[in-house]
Amino acid sequence: MHTLNLGILAHVDAGKTSLTERILFETGVIADVGRVDHGTTQTDTLDLERQRGITIQSAVASFELDNLAVNLIDTPGHSDFIAEVGRALQVLDAVIVVISAVEGVQSQTRRLVQAVKASDIPLLIFVNKVDRTGARSDDLVAEIAHGLDLCPLVMSTVSGIGTRSAMVQQRGVSEPAFADHVLDVLAEHNDDLIGRYLADGDDIPTSLLQTELARQVRDRLVVPVLFGSAITGAGVPELLRELPRLLPGIDDRSGEALSGVVFKIQRTARGEKVGLVRVYSGRLTIREHVTVRRALTAGREACYDARITGIERYRSGAVETVSKAHAGDVVRLHGIPELMIGDVLGTVPAGTPVARFPPPTLESVIRANDPADTPPMYAALEQIEEQDPLIGIRRNERDATISLQLYGEVQKEVIEATLLAEYGIPVRFEPSQTICIERVTGTGEVGEEPGGENPFGVPISFRIEPGPHESGIAYQRELGIVPLGFYRQIEETVFATLEEGLLG
Numbered sequence: 357m358h359t360l361n362l363g364i365l366a367h368v369d370a371g372k373t374s375l376t377e378r379i380l381f382e383t384g385v386i387a388d389v390g391r392v393d394h395g396t397t398q399t400d401t402l403d404l405e406r407q408r409g410i411t412i413q414s415a416v417a418s419f420e421l422d423n424l425a426v427n428l429i430d431t432p433g434h435s436d437f438i439a440e441v442g443r444a445l446q447v448l449d450a451v452i453v454v455i456s457a458v459e460g461v462q463s464q465t466r467r468l469v470q471a472v473k474a475s476d477i478p479l480l481i482f483v484n485k486v487d488r489t490g491a492r493s494d495d496l497v498a499e500i501a502h503g504l505d506l507c508p509l510v511m512s513t514v515s516g517i518g519t520r521s522a523m524v525q526q527r528g529v530s531e532p533a534f535a536d537h538v539l540d541v542l543a544e545h546n547d548d549l550i551g552r553y554l555a556d557g558d559d560i561p562t563s564l565l566q567t568e569l570a571r572q573v574r575d576r577l578v579v580p581v582l583f584g585s586a587i588t589g590a591g592v593p594e595l596l597r598e599l600p601r602l603l604p605g606i607d608d609r610s611g612e613a614l615s616g617v618v619f620k621i622q623r624t625a626r627g628e629k630v631g632l633v634r635v636y637s638g639r640l641t642i643r644e645h646v647t648v649r650r651a652l653t654a655g656r657e658a659c660y661d662a663r664i665t666g667i668e669r670y671r672s673g674a675v676e677t678v679s680k681a682h683a684g685d686v687v688r689l690h691g692i693p694e695l696m697i698g699d700v701l702g703t704v705p706a707g708t709p710v711a712r713f714p715p716p717t718l719e720s721v722i723r724a725n726d727p728a729d730t731p732p733m734y735a736a737l738e739q740i741e742e743q744d745p746l747i748g749i750r751r752n753e754r755d756a757t758i759s760l761q762l763y764g765e766v767q768k769e770v771i772e773a774t775l776l777a778e779y780g781i782p783v784r785f786e787p788s789q790t791i792c793i794e795r796v797t798g799t800g801e802v803g804e805e806p807g808g809e810n811p812f813g814v815p816i817s818f819r820i821e822p823g824p825h826e827s828g829i830a831y832q833r834e835l836g837i838v839p840l841g842f843y844r845q846i847e848e849t850v851f852a853t854l855e856e857g858l859l860g
Contacts, residue, residue: 358605359684385673614638614702665691
């Protein structure tokens with residue numbers, strides 16, 4: 357059985373989680389369709405998610421479709437939790453982007469599609485809410501083509517659009533009229549098809565068209581567009597029928613060297629740390645020792661040996677304990693308390709571009725209502741940071757304040773509510789401030805000659821020069837007369853000093 361790790365992405369309120377529920381219902385994983393507004397959905401499991409009706413953390417569900425095992429990853433739609441989407445994109449084989457037939461393409465939709473393109477992942481588009489008043493079809497397809505710079509191929513039609521009785525009819529390459537349209541679209545990216553058509557006329561086999569369509573979807577040349585309604589179920593069976601045809605899953609690489617990436621950290625009710633890992637190649641075996649690699653600053657890497665004590669795999673809507681995990685699986689690993697998001701098990705996976713969203717632009721001081729709760733608050737924030745490293749806890753030694761980096765006010769409210777509900781610590785935030793980013797504008801050097809005032813001092817010099825935009829801080833060292841043991845401390849001091857500039 358092939359495996360497909362499939363993400364569902366959307367702007368807020370496009371119906372992403374509702375589509376996840378409908379898919380799980382149609383594939384027999386759940387008996388009843390949960391509703392976001394009722395707080396009964398399968399993937400929104402946090403109390404805060406159910407109360408607010410929004411997805412805060414990515415969640416994994418699974419189902420089987422023909423000979424395809426699908427791990428479905430539901431991601432947040434709110435822009436305050438965009439970092440969670442970025443982490444999920446690292447482990448996906450394909451994506452369904454959900455667009456509301458009423459609201460159409462939003463700024464968040466553009467942001468998500470750009471990230472999918474940067475990650476080199478094939479995508480399908482599901483136009484949701486065709487049963488809603490104001491739903492559109494033809495002009496929305498044009499909006500998708502021009503606003504998202506995609507080549508859409510509409511694979512279903514809607515009758516009664518904008519009404520509760522809206523019906524969806526699937527179109528297939530076996531229909532002569534639709535086959536001609538598909539041929540026109542595919543020929544834009546394959547000159548051989550044009551030659552075949554000129555030579556054979558209408559005798560191009562349906563199987564050839566279907567194979568070429570799947571290839572162009574996989575190569576991100578064509579984007580299938582399907583219409584439907586997650587609430588009424590219209591169009592969802594048609595979507596599921598197309599998935600195995602267009603996204604047949606990944607090749608089995610279990611015979612290769614182990615390579616896996618940690619994309620999420622969770623904690624059990626007992627406080628045990630659990631790492632969610634996508635296995636790209638090789639196998640993981642319980643009680644096996646694995647090498648864990650962690651990227652550090654300046655291109656350095658830390659490695660350590662760890663032993664797996666438990667493996668849980670997502671299968672058919674449940675989490676099952678297994679003794680082995682194979683390439684393509686998304687699993688929960690137990691027994692490695694040092695795990696962090698981004699850690700690599702085995703070798704670094706090749707050919708997996710990572711979409712990078714801009715870092716948070718806001719910062720806010722957080723205080724415990726009772727000063728005596730400050731130490732436990734800090735410890736709780738460290739656990740929250742395990743799950744969202746970009747909050748970047750910063751302790752200011754000068755005024756003894758603790759600050760967090762944030763994407764927006766909703767994220768701030770969620771952290772405040774989490775500290776109260778899960779740790780029993782009431783806190784308050786000060787008004788958010790825009791993070792001041794200082795950039796180098798020119799090249800400069802500074803150094804100290806031997807024989808200064810301190811006879812025990814070691815002379816060092818620095819050269820600073822601007823790098824490419826958004827490239828971060830790169831550190832290089834040139835060996836001189838300084839003892840080798842000093843270099844690590846010098847590097848750590850440089851990065852610690854650069855956390856705060858002259859202006860903030």
